[in-house]
Amino acid sequence: MVHAxxxxxxxxxxxxxxxxxxxxxxxxxxxVASASEIHETGRMLDFPPGLADxxxxxxxxxxxxxxxxxxxxxxxxxxxxxxxxxxxxxxxxIAGEWHDFIGLDDRTKQETRSVWASADADARVRVKVKMxxxxxxxxxxx
Amino acid sequence: MTVQKxxxxxETKHLHKFADFTQKRVLEIGCGEGRLTWQYAKQAxxxxxxxxxxxxxxxxxxxxxxxxxxxxxxxRAKSEELPFSKETxxxxxxSWSL
Numbered sequence: 001m002v003h004a005x006x007x008x009x010x011x012x013x014x015x016x017x018x019x020x021x022x023x024x025x026x027x028x029x030x031x032v033a034s035a036s037e038i039h040e041t042g043r044m045l046d047f048p049p050g051l052a053d054x055x056x057x058x059x060x061x062x063x064x065x066x067x068x069x070x071x072x073x074x075x076x077x078x079x080x081x082x083x084x085x086x087x088x089x090x091x092x093x094i095a096g097e098w099h100d101f102i103g104l105d106d107r108t109k110q111e112t113r114s115v116w117a118s119a120d121a122d123a124r125v126r127v128k129v130k131m132x133x134x135x136x137x138x139x140x141x142x
Numbered sequence: 143m144t145v146q147k148x149x150x151x152x153e154t155k156h157l158h159k160f161a162d163f164t165q166k167r168v169l170e171i172g173c174g175e176g177r178l179t180w181q182y183a184k185q186a187x188x189x190x191x192x193x194x195x196x197x198x199x200x201x202x203x204x205x206x207x208x209x210x211x212x213x214x215x216x217x218r219a220k221s222e223e224l225p226f227s228k229e230t231x232x233x234x235x236x237s238w239s240l
Contacts, residue, residue, distance in 0.1 A: 001240060004171070004221035008234045011169060011226045019161050020236045021153070021178075057240040078156050083146040093145055131153065135160045 001060035009069045009138055018070060018136040020061060023080070025050045025102065026130040030090070030112055033083075034120035041115050042108030044127070050101025061134070070136035078133065083126040087113045090125045147177065154181045157235075166232040171221045172239025176202035176214075183214050190231070192219040 008018055027043040064070050084090045087109070094104060104112075116123055148154065163182040173179050173191025175198045183189040184207075191214070193199055199216045206214050219225050221239065 004240075007222060007224045008169075008171070008236075010228055011224050011230045012234055013229045013232055016229075016232055016234065017161055018234045018236065019157065020240055021157065022236065022238050022240055060240060074160060076156065076160075078152050079150070080147075080153050081149045083149045085144055089144065126149070131156075133156050133160055 001056060002063050005060060005064040005069060009064075012138050014138060014140065016138045018138070020132070020134045020136065022057060022132055024054055024077070024130045024132050028102070028130060029128045030104070030108060031126050031128060032112065032115045032119050032123050033126055034123040036120060039115050039119070041112040042105070045103040045105060047101050047103060053101065061136075064136075068139050071139050072134060073137050074135040076133055078131050080129040080131045081126045082129060083124045085124060087116050087125050090127070153178070157181060161233055161235075163233060167230065168233045168235065169224075169226070169231040170235045170237050172237040173202060173216065174198045174237070176205055176216070178235070178237050179214065180205075180207070183210055186213070186233075189214045190226075191216045192221070192224070194218060194220065 012018065025046040027046055029040050030042050030044065032039045032041055065072060084093065091104065091109065094102065112125060116125055163185045165187045168186045168189045170179055170189065170191045173193050174195065176191060179189060179191050179202065191202060196218055199218055202216050
């Protein structure tokens with residue numbers, strides 16, 4: 001990752017800007033949401049490989065800052081929503097796309113199915129992903 | 143299976159809050175199928191998306207709006223070996239890829 005940051009710095013102009021935009025594991029909430037109501041039904045389980053990936057990414061940016069390649073200018077967390085028509089679609093997505101780094105326990109699955117079954121007809125199931133966005137400025141060569 | 147992403151458009155709002163893309167030469171690393179690319183490419187002078195997933199890049203190329211032909215490019219490349227000259231871009235976006 002540090003090699004990639006070195007390459008990015010090389011191809012950016014001296015006053016160039018790097019935007020780092022990525023999800024951060026944080027036991028993302030699962031919600032059943034309709035126009036009239038939002039009900040949190042549980043939280044994701046964070047698995048070690050995903051946590052290790054986040055740590056490695058954070059460490060790479062810290063290394064790049066320490067080496068004087070980039071200057072951190074602005075940083076913020078914000079929510080990003082993934083949304084499905086039903087709990088089974090959410091479970092299928094996790095099994096197919098996210099199984100390496102997050103999971104759902106049986107209790108949360110049951111609660112999500114139960115709440116969705118009794119919710120309004122327009123209710124969808126969504127995951128509130130924690131996102132990090134950071135603005136980095138290319139540091140002047142010393 | 144139908145998944146919808148960024149239903150509240152928070153990502154787009156924050157991206158534009160953090161960077162001005164107007165008439166900038168932009169490199170996006172990890173562009174995938176171009177989901178994020180289309181949120182800023184029309185403002186940019188030019189956009190180059192790189193990814194290792196050739197299938198995703200094909201989708202991005204097919205989905206490219208006609209008014210971005212000649213201004214939005216996609217290339218299969220590793221972020222550790224970017225096939226571009228020094229100081230080619232004004233902005234770089236690490237798109238879910240660090």
